[in-house]
Structures are given as structure tokens and as C-alpha cells.
Amino acid sequence: MKKNYNLRLWLDRTISGGVWMQILVAAVLFGVVFVMLGIAYSAVLNRCAFGQTFADMSSGISLRSILYDTPNNGKPFPETILIWLAYIFGTLLLSGVLIATFTNGLRTRSDRFRNGNVRYRFRKHIVFLGYDDLVLGMIEKLCVESKARIVVAVAADAAKYNEQLLSQLSKECRKRVVVLRANRCNDADLRRLRVNKASNVYIVGEPHEETHDTLNINCFQAISRLCREKEMPDCYVYIGHQSTFALFQTFVQSGDKKFDAALKHFHSFNFYDEWARLMVTGEYLERNHYEHFKLECRENDDISRSPEKMVHLVIVGVTQMGVAMAREAAIICHYPGFIQLGVKTKITFVDKNAREKMTHLVGHYHHLFDHCCYSFCENKDGKETTIDYYPEKGKDFLDIEFEFVEADIDSIMMRNKLTDWAIDPKQFLTVAICFESSHHSIATALYMPDAVTDGRIPVWVYQPAQGDLVAYLKGSKFSNVISFGMSGADISTRIKSKDILQAQRLNHFYWNLKDANVDYTDTNKMIEEWNSCHIYERWSSLYNVAAIPTKLQGIGGIDNIESNIEILSKVEHNRWNVEKLLMGFRSTTTEEHENVNAKGKPEKDRLKDLFIHDDIRPFDQLDKNTADIDRRFSREIPKLIAN
Numbered sequence: 001m002k003k004n005y006n007l008r009l010w011l012d013r014t015i016s017g018g019v020w021m022q023i024l025v026a027a028v029l030f031g032v033v034f035v036m037l038g039i040a041y042s043a044v045l046n047r048c049a050f051g052q053t054f055a056d057m058s059s060g061i062s063l064r065s066i067l068y069d070t071p072n073n074g075k076p077f078p079e080t081i082l083i084w085l086a087y088i089f090g091t092l093l094l095s096g097v098l099i100a101t102f103t104n105g106l107r108t109r110s111d112r113f114r115n116g117n118v119r120y121r122f123r124k125h126i127v128f129l130g131y132d133d134l135v136l137g138m139i140e141k142l143c144v145e146s147k148a149r150i151v152v153a154v155a156a157d158a159a160k161y162n163e164q165l166l167s168q169l170s171k172e173c174r175k176r177v178v179v180l181r182a183n184r185c186n187d188a189d190l191r192r193l194r195v196n197k198a199s200n201v202y203i204v205g206e207p208h209e210e211t212h213d214t215l216n217i218n219c220f221q222a223i224s225r226l227c228r229e230k231e232m233p234d235c236y237v238y239i240g241h242q243s244t245f246a247l248f249q250t251f252v253q254s255g256d257k258k259f260d261a262a263l264k265h266f267h268s269f270n271f272y273d274e275w276a277r278l279m280v281t282g283e284y285l286e287r288n289h290y291e292h293f294k295l296e297c298r299e300n301d302d303i304s305r306s307p308e309k310m311v312h313l314v315i316v317g318v319t320q321m322g323v324a325m326a327r328e329a330a331i332i333c334h335y336p337g338f339i340q341l342g343v344k345t346k347i348t349f350v351d352k353n354a355r356e357k358m359t360h361l362v363g364h365y366h367h368l369f370d371h372c373c374y375s376f377c378e379n380k381d382g383k384e385t386t387i388d389y390y391p392e393k394g395k396d397f398l399d400i401e402f403e404f405v406e407a408d409i410d411s412i413m414m415r416n417k418l419t420d421w422a423i424d425p426k427q428f429l430t431v432a433i434c435f436e437s438s439h440h441s442i443a444t445a446l447y448m449p450d451a452v453t454d455g456r457i458p459v460w461v462y463q464p465a466q467g468d469l470v471a472y473l474k475g476s477k478f479s480n481v482i483s484f485g486m487s488g489a490d491i492s493t494r495i496k497s498k499d500i501l502q503a504q505r506l507n508h509f510y511w512n513l514k515d516a517n518v519d520y521t522d523t524n525k526m527i528e529e530w531n532s533c534h535i536y537e538r539w540s541s542l543y544n545v546a547a548i549p550t551k552l553q554g555i556g557g558i559d560n561i562e563s564n565i566e567i568l569s570k571v572e573h574n575r576w577n578v579e580k581l582l583m584g585f586r587s588t589t590t591e592e593h594e595n596v597n598a599k600g601k602p603e604k605d606r607l608k609d610l611f612i613h614d615d616i617r618p619f620d621q622l623d624k625n626t627a628d629i630d631r632r633f634s635r636e637i638p639k640l641i642a643n
Contacts, residue, residue, distance in 0.1 A: 116158030
């Protein structure tokens, strides 16, 4: 059956293609029809069945001998003349009707195909609901990883998107991609796309929609209604705004049993979050041979050899990408230097409206800023002024700090600051330029102070557009400039990356703490445990394994784990504190902590369901059992990351 559906698609593409292919198809169809008509008329004129007609034809009887009867001296009988006339006029009439019918049919089918209004009975296909800048790159990646048919459904102007895709995809990819017109929230259109038979569905949405995230969630709900539990495909839901994305990282239950059961197939992802992860973890840099430009590493030097150095990330532009970069760095960038020497990771925002942006961020992540230091700097009346903000006494136990600088990046104040930071031997400085305009970002990168360029300080440039202009700078004095964010080609969505297996192992480890030696061979059991978790628990595991390479970098590699168990345990707890605060948890009050001590685990679990966690505190204030879990986890790292 599958071949027939592919044949239908081939015919649709053929009749919608070049004029010569259309003529060829029409000629073949007309030829078949005329042959059938000839056989039918021959049968009538010979006054015999089909079988006899073929027998007569094989014996050499001509059409003339059928029309003329020799007993009448070679003259046609009157009834033969009538048959002859009927043959001529019938052929002309039917030919005209058939030609018009076929022509109109081909034209109608061609128009329907171009406009995406056709239907195919695909199975195990991949569906993209909506089209955005990242879709092209994701399709290219999927074409390499899978041989499945890819269906792209757009709300309008399917012909434009079809032409756009076909002009940019390779020949092999073009054969497997079909663009159809469909409303992602319409049940009838979802049935036509056969989402219940798909292997994966990517809910992307349309560009420039004001209610983008809401419609994507509504689409997932519609799919969960249409599909039986066994038919429900894995749905990767694109969330465009950071606030909404954070909400669906901590989403628990809706009250709708069917929808809650479908949540194990719900995987949210965010363009900014994915790119921030690739840059902060160094995965993208390693893939493109920029290993020495990672946050904690430079040529001939890294954080394991220089624990006294501060990792300093300067983010220019408090945009969605800038906030995502800071959020990811706050979760990932935790090092032994803080434990040994009190050295904190520093994240600096530079923006013309830094005060306003600071107010928004501090309010949004107030649980985090309740426990960390931050400052505000501005140039007022020609004088630089700095205001420091400190947590309440006893709450400042995090190993990160923030700075907000209200200034133009090209101002004298900022150029002086960048120069001072670049030449400071106690810093691993990295500058991330996160303007929405790729040209503005590149111009800013090229006009950095000489100390940044000559010192080969990494400058990451956000390019929210197709193409990589910075690629032309390789080999020049601007080889420290690295572009990112070009498309979805480098995005695997965290849930589809290699991290997922490691995260499932980590989750399995916490589910089986009672076992002396945790076994990681039962994949089905690990998946079942994973699907039973709250979404925020899955994200916690994903963030944890994403930070493992950075932790190993801090101690000089995997071979040094056993001799650094205590340091690794404290680094992990510092990282966990920040992760939980960013995800909306808060620490317990003195009264709540006393209740936990008095009532034990039931009270601790009750508070955790309310997003209040008693373990958000310094490592040396943890109870012995909890601290031992961190130590045991550190010893498990080689098993968790094993191939």
C-alpha cells in the first residue's frame, strides 16, 4: 500500500512540474483511453465478445473487412453505414469530452497540490505544524538522521513555502518533503495529516503570531484528544517566550486525565534555550573546533589549572537570547574555585535600558536574587556610579553574581571596562553580543577594543538569520569572533539529544538509591520511570547531565573523579541550588525548616509539591543522608555518561 501512496505523490509532483512532463502524462493517459475505445468499438462492430475481437485481430482481420461485407459486392450494408457514422461522431464527441475532462482534472489536481489541499495516507511520517526560520535547518538534520517522509503543514500560502523549501533543500531532501495546507488547531486538518499515524510531531507555529505559544499548546491538546493513548506521537512543542517556556518546565497537572496521560509525549523546546545550551556547554564550539574559546578555557590554560580565575560572561543586549544565555550560564557555570578560594562566576548585562531590564529580571527570578549579590552601574553626570545589592544575612551562599551596566556598548565607559576586563589575568572573559539585528551584532563585534581583539577574547555573535557572515572572518585578526543562532540545523532539541539517555540513567539512579549498585541495563524500566516523573524532574535531570562536562573540566577530567569526590559533591549542590531557584522553588523559612526536622520526609515532600525545598541551603548545612547522595552521584558519573 505504501508504494501506491508514493506513486500518487509522484503523479501529483509530475503534473505540477514542467510542461513537458504534463504533456507526457496527458499523452499516456489519452493513449490508454484511445486504445480502450478502439477495442470497445471493434467489439461492437464485429458483433462479438472481447475474446473474439482479439482472436479476429490476431488472425489478420482488418477494420475494413469488418465494415464491408463481401457478399454485398463490396458495398457497405445500410446498418454498417450507421455504425460507421456513429463511430466517427462518437469518437469526436467522446474525444472532446475526454480531453476537456482530463485537462480540467489535471489542472484541478495540480492546483490542489500546489495549494497543499491534497491528502495522503502516510504512516510513520514526521509532521511539522507551522513554519518558522528554524524549520529548514531541522528538516535538513532529520533528513540525515531518518528516512521518514516529512510533512510540513502551514496555515496559508502553501505554494510559497513549498517553493522556498524546494529552492534551499538538497535533491534527496526535496523528494521526502511535502507541504500541505492545514490549520494546526483544526481537528479535520489534523486528521487529514494523520497525526495519529505519525512517529513525531513538531508543533512550531507560524511566524509573527501574537498568540504563538497559546496556539501551540492548544494544538497539543487537540492532538491528545484525537489520538488514542497507543497512537499518541511524541510532540515537540516550540515555546517562543522565556516566561511561557519556564512555565512548561514546571507544569504538573491540568486535571484532565486524558491530557495528563498524554503529557509523557509532551516535550517543550525553545530556540534561545537550545542555542544558549550549545554555547555555554561548549558543544557547538567543540563541534566547530573552537575548544579553546569555551567559557572556562583558553589556549594553554583552563579552569582546572587556574581555579583562582573568575569566569566572566558579558552579555550585550538584554534580549530573549541574552536572558537565555545568562540563565543557562547560571545553571552550568559552577567550578571548584568557589569552594577552594571563594571565586564566583560573574554574569554582566550591558544594555541602554539596564535599570528597567534589571527590575524585570529581579522580579521574575526573585527567589534566585534573594540569595545572590548583584549590582547596578551607570554613568551619571559624567561620573560612574555603582549600587550594590546584598541578600539578607545568611542567605548569600550561591557561587554566582550578577552585574547590570546601563550604557551603550560603544561608549567610552564600556570600552574602558572591556579593556580592563580583557587584560585582567584573573578572568576568563567571554563577550556574548545578543542584539536581535545580526548586522548590529557583527558591527559591534568588529569594533571591540583592541585589548579584546588582540587578546583573542572570545566574542560570540548572535545571528538570527540564515547564513554565517562571520565564517568569512576565519584566518583574519577577527578569528576570535564566533557566530551562533543562524538556524535550526544545529538544534537537536534537548530531549532528542544524547543527553536524554544520560538523564534517564540519572533519574533511574535516584529512583533506586536503596540499591548498593544501580543497574542501568534495563532500558524499558528507565523509560517507564522517566515517563512517571513530573516535567520539572525531567528538566532537572537534563540540566544536571548537561553540566557534567563542565564539572569534569573543573577537576581536570574523568580520571580525577575519585580524588575530588568532596569537591564535585559541593559543586553539584551549588549548581542544584541555582537550578531550583531559577525553576521557581524557594528555600524554607526557619519555621518550615524546624517542621521538616520534626516531621521528617513526609513534611519535606509536602513542601516540595508546593515548590518549597528544604535542601536549598549551603552544602555543609545539609543532613548527612542528603550530602551522601551528592557524593554517591559524583561516583556514578562514569556510568551515567558511558556510551
